[in-house]
Amino acid sequence: MLQRTLILPVALLFIGGANAQAAGLPTRNITGQSPWINLPKSMPKFARTLPKNLLGLSIEMDQWPQWAGTTLGSPNKFVNTVLNNIASRTGYAVNLRVGADSEDTGFSVPSVPVYSAIFPNATAEFPFPEATYVAIGKDFYALSANMPAGTDFHVELTNYTQTWISTAGQILDSIDLTFPGAPGLQIGAWADAYRDSIFTVAGTLGTGILDSAAGALVKSFSVHNYFGRHTGDPVTEPKSGQLMGRNTIRGNVTRFAAQVPQAEAAGIDYVLGETNSFSSHGSPGLSDSAEAALWLVDFSLQLASVGVNRIYFHEGVGFAYNLIQPVPIPGNGTTATSVPRIQAAYYGALMVAEAIGTGANTKVAELSSNSTSIAAYGIWEDERLARAVIINSDVFFAGTNGKRSSQTVELGGYTNGKTSIKRLTAPGANSTEVLWAGQNFTLGDPTGSVQETWLNSSSITLEATEAVLLCFK
Ligand SMILES: *[C@@H]1O[C@H](CO)[C@@H](O)[C@H](O)[C@H]1NC(C)=O
Ligand SMILES: *[C@@H]1O[C@H](CO)[C@@H](O)[C@H](O)[C@H]1NC(C)=O
Ligand SMILES: *[C@@H]1O[C@H](CO)[C@@H](O)[C@H](O)[C@H]1NC(C)=O
Ligand SMILES: *[C@@H]1O[C@H](CO)[C@@H](O)[C@H](O)[C@H]1NC(C)=O
Ligand SMILES: *[C@@H]1O[C@H](CO)[C@@H](O)[C@H](O)[C@H]1NC(C)=O
Ligand SMILES: *[C@@H]1O[C@H](CO)[C@@H](O)[C@H](O)[C@H]1NC(C)=O
Ligand SMILES: *[C@@H]1O[C@H](CO)[C@@H](O)[C@H](O)[C@H]1NC(C)=O
Ligand SMILES: *[C@@H]1O[C@H](CO)[C@@H](O)[C@H](O)[C@H]1NC(C)=O
Ligand SMILES: *[C@@H]1O[C@H](CO)[C@@H](O)[C@H](O)[C@H]1NC(C)=O
Secondary structure (H helix, E strand, O other): OOOOOOOOOOEEEEEOOOOOOOOOOOOOOOOOOOOEEEOOOOOOOOOEEOOOOOEEEEEEHHHHHHHHOOEOOEOOHHHHHHHHHHHHHHOOOOEEEEEOHHHHHEEEOOOOOOEEEEOOOOOOOOOOOOOOEEEEOOOOHHHHHHOOOOOEEEEEOOOOOOOHHHHHHHHHHHOOOOOOOOOOEEEEEEOOOOOOOOOOHHHHHOOOHHHOOOHHHEEEEEEEEEEEEOOOOOOOOOOOOOOOOHHHHHHHHHHHHHHHHHHHHOOOEEEEEEEEEEEOOOOOOOOOOHHHHHHHHHHHHHHHHOOOOEEEEEEOOOOOOOOEEOOOEOOOOOOOEOOOEEOHHHHHHHHHHHHHOOOOOEEEEEOOEOOOOEEEEEEEEOOEEEEEEEEEOOOOOOOOOOOOOEEEEEEEOOOOOOEEEEEEEOOOOOOOOOEEOOEEOOOOOOEOOOOOEEOOOOEEEEEOOEEEEEEEO
């Protein structure tokens, strides 16, 4: 998205269907100072529910038909395949939200069958600009029927300039939302691209808004967040090595952590309604690199660990931070492709989905670690430690002559048993060539066989810029 000034105060929910080592310091050789993480004997009291539908995608409205398939009954098969790869790992369809900047330029035009849009000319900074006009036709939203069964579909209504209560009140005048199973309303759904939002749970709900008729139907509070901004200026453009890492991610998550209990107390979900690495469509070469995959794993599990209920990674067509390119992308930029394909960050989503798993009563908590470059999470099923994710955010750049460092992480409290290891690997942080457990998902269906090894001791070695999933069988 572009930086936005317009407040989008209401949305309808249709339930249907590092601090990495500084760039330029590629290797780090720690000897005798092995990091250590703790596997607690029993599930910590502060463990949070790990929702099956934690991961969702937010889709720029002007390109929605490219994702859904441009006609009813003709889905984009590639998109559905790659969404199902994630869904099959959790047993739950990936949530979708359609909205963002271009929703502000959308007009309902019932005479148009599906949609038409006017796009400005591309610029170097924005090779894939957002539409200046979108005609929302008769079947535009009906295209959601093309998506996999069970998809939670969430549409943001456009251009409200009045207060939330009167806006939502107008909606209630025209739609009955009081029947059982009716969609809920969402409040929030705004925020400056990456600066602290002036809208907080306390500042919003503290106004008594929930006491209104519309307020009684609010089911979630939504905020938007980016870690910084793509500028196209070589000086200010984010650099490889600056996205992943414990301090960076925790620094960006802290303000949500404080608000989640307030939303909980009000009985509503807390949702990251639109997020990704860097606003203005991502930083080419960084947002579409292996670093973004590791970032997505750590960020998602960190958010879940503080109680955030759902996360929507923002997507367009041709954007650098996309997990998925739903159609061929012309040109010669880092996102160019002659066929639909996934991008590096998608592998992070696969790993998170597998960490969530299909089991019952799944909870997550961050595990203690005494290294700033090692983050770790435990995942419990019915209070049994079922899995752990460990991320080594030391930065290694492919193509440098330096030796790739590794860290051998001691698993405190590990009791011998059968433990499998799957790895999220890449030649380096700035590489787009990622593999999950040895498999390549570039074209949708995985190629190669699943690589799973077994833990033989109470420690595990991770290369710089690598993450592992341990399954305690
Ligand atoms: C790491 O330390 C070991 C042991 O001191 C040494 O043999 C090795 O050369 C070092 N590697 C790098 C890349 O500095
Ligand atoms: C982490 O803790 C372990 C166990 O106490 C210790 O051996 C190790 O040196 C520590 N590592 C670091 C990087 O502090
Ligand atoms: C949005 O609302 C403002 C204020 O009512 C109006 O000036 C503007 O034209 C509207 N934009 C669209 C796209 O409807
Ligand atoms: C877009 O580029 C074309 C061809 O260069 C030019 O004719 C047109 O005026 C441009 N449109 C806008 C809106 O700048
Ligand atoms: C958020 O992340 C960005 C880089 O990705 C970093 O520069 C910034 O310091 C982080 N913010 C906080 C509050 O830690
Ligand atoms: C890449 O595409 C741009 C815009 O189409 C063009 O100006 C440029 O010459 C191309 N660069 C290469 C190396 O092909
Ligand atoms: C990664 O970064 C290194 C060091 O800057 C550079 O030599 C290499 O070409 C980069 N690789 C890619 C794929 O950009
Ligand atoms: C994954 O598959 C794509 C498409 O076949 C290929 O271009 C790419 O090099 C493969 N990546 C790896 C790491 O094998
Ligand atoms: C565990 O031992 C087996 C058999 O000796 C070996 O193939 C495997 O690589 C070992 N696993 C690890 C993580 O070292």
